[in-house]
Amino acid sequence: MTYLLDPAWHAEKTRLDDLAAHYDPGTAAVFDRIGVAPGWRCADIGAGGGSVVEMLADRVGPGGHVLAVDNDTRYLEPLAGGQVEVLAADITADPLPADHFDLVHARLLVEHLPSAEDAIGAMVAAVRPGGWLVVEDLDWSTVSTVDPPSPAHERVLRALRELFDTMSYDPCCGRTLPRALRRAGLDDVGFRAEPRPLTADRERGVPLWEMFVDQLAPHLLGGGLLTQADLDAFHRLWHDGESTGFGPLMVSAWGRLPGGA
Ligand SMILES: C[S@@+](CC[C@H](N)C(=O)[O-])C[C@H]1O[C@@H](n2cnc3c(N)ncnc32)[C@H](O)[C@@H]1O
Numbered sequence: 001m002t003y004l005l006d007p008a009w010h011a012e013k014t015r016l017d018d019l020a021a022h023y024d025p026g027t028a029a030v031f032d033r034i035g036v037a038p039g040w041r042c043a044d045i046g047a048g049g050g051s052v053v054e055m056l057a058d059r060v061g062p063g064g065h066v067l068a069v070d071n072d073t074r075y076l077e078p079l080a081g082g083q084v085e086v087l088a089a090d091i092t093a094d095p096l097p098a099d100h101f102d103l104v105h106a107r108l109l110v111e112h113l114p115s116a117e118d119a120i121g122a123m124v125a126a127v128r129p130g131g132w133l134v135v136e137d138l139d140w141s142t143v144s145t146v147d148p149p150s151p152a153h154e155r156v157l158r159a160l161r162e163l164f165d166t167m168s169y170d171p172c173c174g175r176t177l178p179r180a181l182r183r184a185g186l187d188d189v190g191f192r193a194e195p196r197p198l199t200a201d202r203e204r205g206v207p208l209w210e211m212f213v214d215q216l217a218p219h220l221l222g223g224g225l226l227t228q229a230d231l232d233a234f235h236r237l238w239h240d241g242e243s244t245g246f247g248p249l250m251v252s253a254w255g256r257l258p259g260g261a
Contacts, residue, residue, distance in 0.1 A: 005112075005215055007072040015211045016049030016075065019108065022208055023250055024051055026194055027107060027136065030252050031059065033190075034132050040102040043067040045091050045123060046109030049075045056105070057084050069096070091119055096126035103127075107136040111173035116180055124184045130260020133186060138248035139174025142195045146245035152233035153245070156213060159225035163216060166223075174251030186255025196247035198238070206238040209247055 006012065036042070038061040044052045047068040053076065056066045064083050068076045071090045080086040089096070092113060096104075104123045113119045120135065127133055146153045164171050178191045198206050213220075213234065220226040237243055 007074060011211060012215070013049060013075055015208070015215065017051075018208045018211065020049060020051030022196060023107065023136070024055060026192065026250055026252055027052055027105075027134075028055060030134055030136075030192065030254055031055070031103075034103070034134070034254055034256075036060070036103060039063045041065045041067075041100060041128075042103040042105065043069060043096060043101050043126060045069045045096075045104065045106040046112075047076055048108070050079045052105060052107060053079055053084060056103075057082070067096075067101075091122055096122065098125055099128050101126050101128060102131045103134065104131075105134045105136075108138065110135055110177075111137040111170050112168065114168040116170065116173060116176065117183070120180050120184050124186065124257065127257045128260060129257055132254060132256050133181065133184075134252065134254045135177050135181065136250060136252040137173040137177060138171070139193070139251050140171035140248045141175070142246040142249050146198075146237075146243060148243065150237050150243060152230065152237050153243075155230045156220075156226065156234045159220050159230070160213070160216070162225050163219055163223065171248075174249055177251055177253035181253050181255040184255075185258070187258050189253065189255040191251055191253040193249045193251045195249050198243075198245040198247050200238045200240045200243040202239055202241040205235065210235060210238055 036059045040060045042056045042060060047053050047070050053066055053068040060083060062083055066084050067087055068084060069087045069089050070076055073086050073088045076086045104126050110116045110119050123133055178189055181189045198209055
């Protein structure tokens with residue numbers, strides 16, 4: 001299996017919207033830092049629910065262009081028009097326009113792909129000299145920390161790690177990004193990293209965290225990695241109104257292609 005998650009899962013759009021609400025402010029801070037401006041040509045690869053596409057369209061304005069790329073464009077089609085173009089393409093197989101974009105961005109994509117190096121190489125090839133690549137992925141180094149300590153949480157984490165081992169998903173992807181960008185020939189490489197606080201809520205639970213596990217539940221249960229009782233205990237934990245912890249770190253890395261004006 002390549003892509004871990006199922007775009008057709010019944011709650012996938014809700015999950016993507018929740019991702020956007022959590023991670024868009026960090027992405028916006030990186031765009032502020034590199035100075036995304038009116039008239040820029042941008043591409044968002046693995047654009048998912050399209051929140052970053054909308055953010056970029058707003059920043060580049062009618063004189064700019066945003067190419068929204070995903071191998072499953074069901075949630076992007078409604079955004080097509082004006083400065084936004086939607087392209088169904090697989091970053092591991094289909095070439096992007098070469099030396100073209102002021103900014104290529106990908107969030108929560110590279111961690112799913114069989115070769116981060118190839119994916120980053122393909123995206124670098126689409127950046128114009130002097131343009132930017134921004135890659136954002138998770139690093140699971142922070143997730144074992146829960147207070148009070150929870151066997152239910154530990155069981156789910158162990159099962160997830162076993163599942164990741166059978167797929168191309170890399171839970172250490174985040175930490176590798178700055179070096180990967182330098183190795184791809186980029187200059188001015190920098191990064192930020194932000195852990196997501198998890199706070200149990202009696203009513204809401206922790207939707208983003210619980211939905212990620214729910215979406216993978218058929219694999220976890222079917223593969224004998226977890227029992228339904230483990231899963232129920234995990235959901236009770238995040239509804240106990242008391243437990244706190246850290247979700248994965250979001251690592252946002254950026255770099256600029258040498259050359260250009
Ligand atoms: C976890 S979602 C992230 C969506 C969005 N970037 C965000 O951060 O909100 C990953 C997205 O990458 C897309 N994707 C997965 N493999 C891909 C590939 N090989 N080429 C292009 N898109 C891909 C999926 O369809 C999905 O929409």
